[in-house]
Amino acid sequence: MLELKSLCKKFQSGTGNGRMALKDVSLSLQPCDFVTVIGSNGAGKSTLLNVIAGVFPVDSGQVIIDGQDVTYLPEHRRASVLGRVFQDPMQGTAGSMSIEENMAMALKRGERRGLSRGVLARDRDYFRQQLSSLGLGLEDRLLEPVKLLSGGQRQALALLMATLSKPKLLLLDEHTAALDPRTAQEIQELTNGIVGQGNLSVLMVTHNLRLALAVGTRTIMMHEGEIVLDVSDPERSEMTVSDLLERFHDARGERLSDDRILLEV
Amino acid sequence: MTSAFGAIFRVLEQGLVYAVMAVGVYLSSRVLDFPDLTVDGSFPMGAAIAARLLVGGVHPLMATLFAPVAGFFAGAATGMLNTKLRISNLLAGILTMTALYSVNLRVMGRANVPLLRTDTVLTLIQDMGMPPMISAFLLFCMVTVIVKFLVDSFLRTEFGLALRATGDNEGMIRSLGVNTNSMKIVGIGIANALVALSGALVAQYQGFADIGMGIGTVVAGLASVIIGEAIISPRSVGMGTLGAIIGSVAYRICVFLALRLGFAPTDLKLVTAFLVIVALSGKSIKQGIGGERREAGRNVGTEVSM
Numbered sequence: 001m002l003e004l005k006s007l008c009k010k011f012q013s014g015t016g017n018g019r020m021a022l023k024d025v026s027l028s029l030q031p032c033d034f035v036t037v038i039g040s041n042g043a044g045k046s047t048l049l050n051v052i053a054g055v056f057p058v059d060s061g062q063v064i065i066d067g068q069d070v071t072y073l074p075e076h077r078r079a080s081v082l083g084r085v086f087q088d089p090m091q092g093t094a095g096s097m098s099i100e101e102n103m104a105m106a107l108k109r110g111e112r113r114g115l116s117r118g119v120l121a122r123d124r125d126y127f128r129q130q131l132s133s134l135g136l137g138l139e140d141r142l143l144e145p146v147k148l149l150s151g152g153q154r155q156a157l158a159l160l161m162a163t164l165s166k167p168k169l170l171l172l173d174e175h176t177a178a179l180d181p182r183t184a185q186e187i188q189e190l191t192n193g194i195v196g197q198g199n200l201s202v203l204m205v206t207h208n209l210r211l212a213l214a215v216g217t218r219t220i221m222m223h224e225g226e227i228v229l230d231v232s233d234p235e236r237s238e239m240t241v242s243d244l245l246e247r248f249h250d251a252r253g254e255r256l257s258d259d260r261i262l263l264e265v
Numbered sequence: 266m267t268s269a270f271g272a273i274f275r276v277l278e279q280g281l282v283y284a285v286m287a288v289g290v291y292l293s294s295r296v297l298d299f300p301d302l303t304v305d306g307s308f309p310m311g312a313a314i315a316a317r318l319l320v321g322g323v324h325p326l327m328a329t330l331f332a333p334v335a336g337f338f339a340g341a342a343t344g345m346l347n348t349k350l351r352i353s354n355l356l357a358g359i360l361t362m363t364a365l366y367s368v369n370l371r372v373m374g375r376a377n378v379p380l381l382r383t384d385t386v387l388t389l390i391q392d393m394g395m396p397p398m399i400s401a402f403l404l405f406c407m408v409t410v411i412v413k414f415l416v417d418s419f420l421r422t423e424f425g426l427a428l429r430a431t432g433d434n435e436g437m438i439r440s441l442g443v444n445t446n447s448m449k450i451v452g453i454g455i456a457n458a459l460v461a462l463s464g465a466l467v468a469q470y471q472g473f474a475d476i477g478m479g480i481g482t483v484v485a486g487l488a489s490v491i492i493g494e495a496i497i498s499p500r501s502v503g504m505g506t507l508g509a510i511i512g513s514v515a516y517r518i519c520v521f522l523a524l525r526l527g528f529a530p531t532d533l534k535l536v537t538a539f540l541v542i543v544a545l546s547g548k549s550i551k552q553g554i555g556g557e558r559r560e561a562g563r564n565v566g567t568e569v570s571m
């Protein structure tokens with residue numbers, strides 16, 4: 001489904017040395033793999049997602065999605081196979097446009113956009129049905145501009161939009177981190193539900209180690225641009241958060257000292 | 266009485282003929298969130314092309330419709346400078362505008378082309394039996410309504426939705442597979458097509474094309490858009506274009522009143538700039554005062570609770 005081969009990415013810093021954001025990262029995802037990605041700040045998690053989505057090019061290596069080498073394709077030409085939800089709820093929707101317009105745009109993911117009507121009457125029923133599955137009452141508010149929604153509602157809509165046209169791969173970049181705990185949990189439950197229905201692979205970045213073990217089928221840990229840990233079920237289902245940190249210690253010979261990653265344990 | 270009536274008609278005519286330009290500025294500044302200064306060059310370009318073709322004996326309808334085609338390419342040039350060569354949007358517009366000054370002189374062959382003895386779209390519909398008194402008003406009304414209808418419909422198409430999303434949230438629509446660079450190039454192109462159409466009509470309306478007639482167009486367009494927003498506070502696309510049209514008429518009324526107050530025609534750019542500053546600062550002044558009032562209210566509240 002997704003095949004990453006020896007990806008390297010260096011960011012230029014002001015001092016001229018640059019920083020390796022990705023060091024020889026290889027990863028292979030099977031269909032229906034649900035991989036949670038953990039790691040401290042600056043470990044390269046977001047860079048990994050951005051490189052897969054094509055937001056910026058890699059220095060070397062290959063990105064293969066669904067058998068197609070997309071390493072040199074710009075972001076908009078990869079969109080047909082991958083959906084994405086960002087950390088900031090504002091980022092995934094167009095605030096000045098209505099709910100139905102946002103969904104209509106998501107339905108045309110990766111397709112040519114012509115001069116036929118943007119929102120079709122027959123799509124509206126589908127939108128309503130999809131929105132009612134969120135259980136937020138959005139199905140009665142199709143014509144309202146998205147900016148009137150709360151952060152959680154916007155993120156739920158963004159999640160729905162990311163999966164509306166059945167992508168092969170779903171990238172979730174800490175998509176619950178900006179929400180309050182209760183809403184975050186609701187969005188996570190929605191995510192699990194949506195992922196459960198569709199035949200798609202998922203990469204989910206999270207700071208929450210407990211969550212990383214609780215959802216999905218596989219967990220990878222990144223550190224300083226490398227994948228230092230890669231555990232799958234059934235081994236993973238037995239693991240606790242302290243096991244995870246212990247394994248990191250064994251792999252790196254050093255203690256994880258990042259406050260943030262420990263704080264949320 | 267008749268002169269006052271005539272004056273009102275003239276103001277309405279101007280408002281409507283410039284409304285086409287205002288809708289173009291609405292497209293670039295509001296829908297695409299792109300401050301496009303090409304307008305100061307594409308407006309006289311529309312006038313220059315129409316004038317040159319009319320003097321050359323081309324049918325007025327053809328001459329008028331050729332202007333927006335050229336305007337589209339002018340706007341697309343700005344879009345390309347911005348997206349392909351990564352020149353900032355303001356500078357890209359200034360570059361195209363500057364280049365167009367020479368282009369327009371080439372097209373016209375001199376700085377001013379009179380159209381008094383040539384057929385125009387206005388003489389065309391007068392020949393069809395329209396009374397001269399209301400012919401310009403009716404023509405511009407019709408053109409504005411058609412332009413509004415076409416722009417509104419366009420913005421509701423699949424392509425139009427992607428265009429609006431490009432102005433609203435570029436990263437999001439790119440992640441949905443839209444080439445936002447193309448969107449900007451086409452969008453700025455369409456905006457300037459409307460501006461050039463307006464220029465072509467204005468030249469025929471005032472009876473000449475002049476190399477200097479574009480100066481201040483973008484500010485007048487912005488003034489119209491802002492005044493329109495202040496009047497109807499639009500929430501939809503259809504309201505947005507309607508706002509630009511109403512704003513354009515309101516702006517021409519302001520200009521008319523300024524002239525009546527004794528300002529010289531040469532002072533009008535100053536008046537316009539002032540108008541835009543007032544309209545823009547109105548919002549922040551209101552917010553500032555509102556903020557203070559809220560704060561004062563909170564202080565009162567705490568005192569009471571103590």
